[in-house]
Amino acid sequence: MSLQDIKVSVDAVVFGYSSQTGLSVLLIKRKKEPFQHCWALPGGLVKDNESLEEAVERELHEESGVSINYLEQLYSFGKPDRDPRNRVISVAYFGLVSPEAFTLNASTDAEEAKWFSMLELPDLAFDHAEILDLAFKRLQGKIRYEPVGFELLTEKFPFSDLEKLYSSLLGEPVDRRNFKKKIMKLGFLEQLDEKQQLSSAGRPGFLYTFNKESYFELKEKGFNFWV
Amino acid sequence: MSLQDIKVSVDAVVFGYSSQTGLSVLLIKRKKEPFQHCWALPGGLVKDNESLEEAVERELHEESGVSINYLEQLYSFGKPDRDPRNRVISVAYFGLVSPEAFTLNASTDAEEAKWFSMLELPDLAFDHAEILDLAFKRLQGKIRYEPVGFELLTEKFPFSDLEKLYSSLLGEPVDRRNFKKKIMKLGFLEQLDEKQQLSSAGRPGFLYTFNKESYFELKEKGFNFWV
């Protein structure tokens, strides 16, 4: 039995959402071979003395300028030939942000960092298309048993933003009235006294915000949300 | 930046169930240092040219004699100090079997392989207690959205076995009549013409079996089972 020679990397699938552009994902353009100048998930090799979580946060920050502290482990990919040169197994992580909250800033191994709409994805390096696909499915499943809006939406938002988020993730329209009843009953949303500005058309709606305490409590406990 | 020197292992958490002993887990006694003579999850280093799945099936078979072909990935553990000697990250897998279906057979790195009741667990090597804990939580969650009985029960079983399985995983009694209605409505159980033999006491019940086709269809599709 030969001595083991496998490297370990981490990759981050970071989703963002805005009601204009819909769901998008953060990608970087690779500076180095293999897949030079190709779009890829942010990520890279784990250092000898850092944990997987530290590695993924570091790589994400280095390559894109984004800092998030709740990346959740998604899956580990280990096919022997997934990297054309060495054997590399990759532990993929999954995170959610509001894209407006960060200014993208590529450095180290990345030429560029950019949000891509999930509807207009470029070809991806390695098996990153597969990783992204799994992450998307996980997100779609997640909204059924955990609240996800707080991470994806801005601090204050009109109710319709949450509705659009859900209907776009579920891939089907939701009934506005029933959806609102269901969400409000969960008790983590608070209606503010302000109204939406700049609405391009129609009657402006009230703004809402998440009550963090009950939101995270529910995130712990989970719920059961079949639309 | 130093050259990366990390090893990759796989570990298997294999659960078994029988109505007499309840839920149990397959452990092996280590032959080698570190944690010599300690109980541990079956597992070991991934070889250079095998996939993670191949590795975990191979290790499980080598160390315990058990062969299962649907191990599902659970989580990857990568704290820098989780192995006292080298840095090793471990990809944990998760499987379900009916313990009667296998004769345990330790070899290679294992002195012994044995089923342990989840109520009488020994101390475990490395961070295997943590891995086992997570696997158990996953199993508890799983029964709410996927059928799991087929893998854990024998070919034919009295209905009460399934009920005991669920109530022991859920940690609370279930109403016999409502549980039966709910399960039967899912349509993957078939009542046989035979009755239970050797029942230590009471009226023997009919035996049931899983209709594999609809069982696996439902496993794909998922369901929504809040007791």
Add this chain to the structure above:
DNA sequence: CCAAAAGTGTTGGTAGTACACCCATGA
């Protein structure tokens, strides 16, 4: 005045829960 989006309540159906008594067997 028109278009666009927001706001809101009622009803009918159904699925789930609670609940108790009788039956078959072995000792």
Add this chain to the structure above:
DNA sequence: TCATGGGTGTACTACCAACACTTTTGG
């Protein structure tokens, strides 16, 4: 005949789904 576990039905409740008209704003 007793103890043990198996088998079964009903009624009430609560939640969910379906559904349409009115209001506010900008152009």
